[in-house]
Amino acid sequence: MAKAWITDLWLKPDSPKSVVRLLNASKDATKAGTKIPDEYKKAKYGRGKRWAVQWREQVDGVPTLRAKNFERKTDAEAYATAISDDQLSGRYINVDDLNRTFEDASREWRASQHNARTSSTNQYDDLLRTYVLPQWGSMTLQSINETNINEWVAALREATAPYSFHTKKKPTKPTPKYLNQIVNVCFGGVIRYSLKRGWLRSDPMVDIHVSRNDNDPEREERRKVFLSYAEVEELAQAALRLPKHRKDTVSAAMIRFMAYIGTRPGETYALRVGDIDLDHLRVNVVRSLTKDGGRNWTIGPTKTGKPRRVAIPRFMVDVLRPLVDGRDAESYLFSTRRGSGFIRPENWRNRVFNKAVLAAGMEGIEGLRPHSLRHTFASLSIAAGCDVRTLADALGHSDVSRTLNEYAGLWPDRLDEVASALENRRASALMLSDVVPTTNHAK
Secondary structure (H helix, E strand, O other): OOOEEEEEOOEOOOOOHHHHHHHHHOOOHHHHHOOOOHHHEOOOOOOOOOEEEEEEEEEOOEEEEEEEEEOOHHHHHHHHHHHHHHHHHOOOOOHHHHOOEHHHHHHHHHHOOOOOOHHHHHHHHHHHHHHHHHHHOOOEHHHOOHHHHHHHHHHHHOOOOOOOOOOOOOOOOOOHHHHHHHHHHHHHHHHHHHHHOOOOOOOOOOOOOOOOOOOOHHHHHHOOOOOOHHHHHHHHHHHHHOOOOOOOHHHHHHHHHHHHHOOOHHHHHOOEHHHEEOOOOEEEEOOEEEEOOOOOEEEEOOOOOOOEEEEOOHHHHHHHHHHHOOOOOOOEOOEOOOOOOEOOHHHHHHHHHHHHHHHOOOOOOOOOOOOHHHHHHHHHHHHOOOOHHHHHHHHOOOOHHHHHHHHHHHOOOOHHHHHHHHHHHHHHHHHHOOOOOOOOOOO
C-alpha cells in the first residue's frame, strides 16, 4: 500500500473525466474555468499549485500530516513514489530532520557523552569550536557528502581549512593523531550519532580513511620504546638513588609497576591501596588521572570507561608490600613524599623520570618517556608468549585491532611452527585410522 497519495487541489474527486481532460488540456486555468461548472471546482481553483502530495510521518510518536504542492502531476507522481519507497524501505527521514544542521546534531551528540572523561569532553568542545563547526556548522546533514569531506580533510592537512581561535594564532599542519581526533573522533562522532537517530540516509564517511598513525612508519616506530628487563631495572635503580635525603622507593616501584603490569601512567597515578590484592596477585584498575582541559588534574574513569582486573607478577609482591601494609585503603598507592595526595605527572616526569634516564645513561634512547614503560610491558609479554586477546585485556584496549595495530610486528613469525604441528598431527591422525600417509601424488 502506498505511503503517499496525490490530491487535486482544484477539482473535486467526483468531477467527470471530460472536465478533467478539459482542464488538463488548457494552458490557462482561468479560461478553462469558464467552461467548468462551479459544482466541480474546489475553493482554491486556479490559485496556487494544483497537485498536492500528502503523507503521514511520526513526530515524537504522533502521526503528523505532511504535504508538498506541485504544478505538474508528473512531478507530484515522482515525488509520491520516492516518499513511498523511502517509507517502505526504512530510508525515510522526517521533514524537520531533513533541514537539521550539523551544529544542531553536534549539540545533541555532545549531550549524549555521559560516560566520557572530562578531558575528552573538553577536547570535543575545543575541536568542534576550532575546526569542525567553522566548516560544517551551518550546513544541513543532508548536504554532507564524501566529496566535500575529502576536500575538508585535504585542507586540514595543509592548514588551509576554516578555523576559529580565541587568539590571533594561525593553524599549523596537524599530526596524524590530531587529524584523526578532528575527523574520526569529533566530526565522525556527530555523523555516527546522526545515523543512529535516522537523520541521515547513508554514511558519508564510509570511504573516508584517516589514520591515527604517522605516515612515516619509521618515525612512528621510533616513538615506541621497548626496554629490556635489565634496562627497566637500571632505570628503577637510578630513580631509587636520585634523592639525596632518602631512597625514592615509590618512584622505583612506579617504574617497575608500569613496565611489568602495563597500566597507563594516568591509571598508575590514580591507584589506591585498596586496588591492590596481593593475596590473589591482582590489581583493580578502575580510575585514571586526567586533566580537566585547563591546569587542574582530576580523578575519573579509565580511558575506555571500563574497569579491568590485571595480574601482578609474583616477584612484584616484595616491591608493593611496603606500599600496602598498614596503609588506609583509600590512600594513593604512589603518593607524594609529604601527605597522601597523588603524584602530579609533570612533576614526576621532570623531577624523577627524566633525571633517572640521565642517571642510567639512557638519554640516547630517542622517545623514552613514562608511557614507554607500557610499551615495554607489551613487548615483554609478547616475548613471553602472550596472545593478542589476553594482552588487549591486560592493556585495557577496547578492541583487539588496537593491540594488533600497535604491536603486530612484535609477535614472532610462527608459520614454520604451525606447518610442523599440522604435519605431526596429520601423521598421528592417519596412523590411528590405519591410513598410510603419502607424500607424493600418484603419477
